[in-house]
Amino acid sequence: MSILLEVVTSARHYADIPTFLAATCVCLLTYLYLQRPRNLPPGPRGWPLLGNIPTLAKSAFLPATFMELSKQYGDVITIRVGGILIIVLSGYETIRAALVKRAEDFSSRRIPPAVADLRGDETTKRTAKGVLFAAYGPQWKHQRKFALMTLRDFGVGKRSLEGKVTEEANALVHEILSQNGQPFDLKIMMQNAVSNIICSIAFGARFEYGDPDFRRLIDLLNAVVEIEPSFMDRLGNILPVFRYLRLGKNSRQERQVNMFRALQEFCREQIEKHRQTFDPNDIRDFIDAFLLEQQRAPEEKARENFTDKELQEVLIDLFLAGTETTATTTRWALLYMMLNPDIQEKVHQEIDSVLGQSSPSYAQRNLLPYTTATLAEVQRIKAIVPLSIPHAASRDTTLNGYNIPQEATIFVNLWSVHMDPQLFPEPNTFQPERFLDQDGNFVKHEAVIPFGIGHRVCLGEQLAKMELFMLFVSLMQRFTFHLPEGAPEPSMLGKLGSSINVPFPFELCAVAR
Numbered sequence: 001m002s003i004l005l006e007v008v009t010s011a012r013h014y015a016d017i018p019t020f021l022a023a024t025c026v027c028l029l030t031y032l033y034l035q036r037p038r039n040l041p042p043g044p045r046g047w048p049l050l051g052n053i054p055t056l057a058k059s060a061f062l063p064a065t066f067m068e069l070s071k072q073y074g075d076v077i078t079i080r081v082g083g084i085l086i087i088v089l090s091g092y093e094t095i096r097a098a099l100v101k102r103a104e105d106f107s108s109r110r111i112p113p114a115v116a117d118l119r120g121d122e123t124t125k126r127t128a129k130g131v132l133f134a135a136y137g138p139q140w141k142h143q144r145k146f147a148l149m150t151l152r153d154f155g156v157g158k159r160s161l162e163g164k165v166t167e168e169a170n171a172l173v174h175e176i177l178s179q180n181g182q183p184f185d186l187k188i189m190m191q192n193a194v195s196n197i198i199c200s201i202a203f204g205a206r207f208e209y210g211d212p213d214f215r216r217l218i219d220l221l222n223a224v225v226e227i228e229p230s231f232m233d234r235l236g237n238i239l240p241v242f243r244y245l246r247l248g249k250n251s252r253q254e255r256q257v258n259m260f261r262a263l264q265e266f267c268r269e270q271i272e273k274h275r276q277t278f279d280p281n282d283i284r285d286f287i288d289a290f291l292l293e294q295q296r297a298p299e300e301k302a303r304e305n306f307t308d309k310e311l312q313e314v315l316i317d318l319f320l321a322g323t324e325t326t327a328t329t330t331r332w333a334l335l336y337m338m339l340n341p342d343i344q345e346k347v348h349q350e351i352d353s354v355l356g357q358s359s360p361s362y363a364q365r366n367l368l369p370y371t372t373a374t375l376a377e378v379q380r381i382k383a384i385v386p387l388s389i390p391h392a393a394s395r396d397t398t399l400n401g402y403n404i405p406q407e408a409t410i411f412v413n414l415w416s417v418h419m420d421p422q423l424f425p426e427p428n429t430f431q432p433e434r435f436l437d438q439d440g441n442f443v444k445h446e447a448v449i450p451f452g453i454g455h456r457v458c459l460g461e462q463l464a465k466m467e468l469f470m471l472f473v474s475l476m477q478r479f480t481f482h483l484p485e486g487a488p489e490p491s492m493l494g495k496l497g498s499s500i501n502v503p504f505p506f507e508l509c510a511v512a513r
Contacts, residue, residue, distance in 0.1 A: 383414045
């Protein structure tokens with residue numbers, strides 16, 4: 001410190017204050033430049049301190065902007081958001097090379113500071129509980145394996161779960177019939193149906209839609225997902241000091257914290273209710289299965305992998321990742337049906353000829369190739385999490401000849417794959433036929449990856465596929481969907497919320513068939 005003071009004092013003898021400050025800034029910027037990792041992927045030139053924030057702030061839809069940048073700089077590019085280094089991967093081959101062929105290097109996660117603050121994680125170490133944001137390693141592998149096995153035990157991927165999905169589909173149809181063909185917003189109804197399916201797995205029972213606990217859960221999920229990060233949150237992700245500045249009790253930041261804390265408390269209440277009625281010989285649901293592991297596991301292992309905090313965060317992950325994604329995909333599907341009545345009519349004809357009014361089964365998707373192709377096209381053209389959940393390198397590594405430092409955040413641009421004209425000609429055109437062969441059979445395309453690929457592929461992929469198919473078919477059996485008379489055509493651009501590509505609010509009319 002004394003040396004620094006001597007330098008400052010000496011400098012004042014030779015220059016005035018403005019000159020000294022300019023020289024100091026030049027030295028600081030030079031130091032920061034020299035500290036940058038070498039051989040990073042190319043990318044657009046940024047501003048001092050701000051990086052590429054001014055450029056990205058102008059973007060109407062970040063995945064599309066990143067795709068355009070990849071045409072100029074390549075499939076691996078560098079973006080700087082303040083002090084955060086971001087590597088953006090585009091193109092199917094590059095994404096597959098990283099997440100599948102080099103999975104051990106590219107399967108980690110680094111939780112954003114604002115999210116870590118919300119969840120109460122160890123922010124200094126930037127680690128997280130649960131599955132969604134946890135770093136790649138033994139604990140994450142253990143939790144994911146347990147979650148997958150438990151979900152399968154309670155019917156995911158099996159016919160035993162179809163009864164629960166059918167029950168929710170019937171409840172949803174009843175709710176829509178009560179609208180009597182008048183305009184309404186389907187959003188909350190869809191969330192109710194999808195959330196209740198997860199409730200039956202996590203809590204062992206569905207809720208009636210008017211149940212106060214259920215309404216509380218839906219309201220909390222919506223609040224956590226929909227509250228946009230505040231300006232202070234965004235600054236906190238760039239300059240950590242701003243994470244500790246609050247804007248008052250009524251600020252958006254404070255409301256978001258309170259909502260997330262309430263969601264955590266809801267899950268804690270459910271865990272405690274299960275503990276009071278727990279019977280190791282009668283495992284009713286996901287919570288019971290976790291509590292059984294708490295008892296069975298050696299004490300040290302239980303303290304590490306099977307804590308109540310871990311269970312709480314896994315439950316939140318299941319609801320956050322499983323509710324909004326499936327509900328929003330179904331809403332996109334119905335929006336495309338309204339805007340493409342000829343395609344809606346073909347779906348109606350196929351369902352009528354194969355099922356009539358019989359309840360659909362997931363196994364029947366092979367008998368409904370056009371309907372299955374329509375859903376595949378919805379998932380292609382509207383990738384529900386177009387930038388995936390950000391990845392991180394497990395260690396310093398390389399990709400396509402460039403250095404990828406461990407501290408970098410990695411965006412995986414699934415949008416760039418689904419909208420690649422080399423893979424999908426006329427990608428902006430809604431065209432289910434692209435997934436049918438010359439005999440009208442459904443043909444899966446390996447580059448349609450709405451759930452991601454590699455080790456971090458969505459935990460609930462099988463559940464989401466079953467829900468989407470059975471809910472969509474059930475709705476198309478019973479209704480014809482169209483825009484309210486005189487209503488303008490809804491925007492098809494979508495908006496990127498926390499990470500989900502959601503349509504702008506719209507109303508529809510459902511006419512009973």
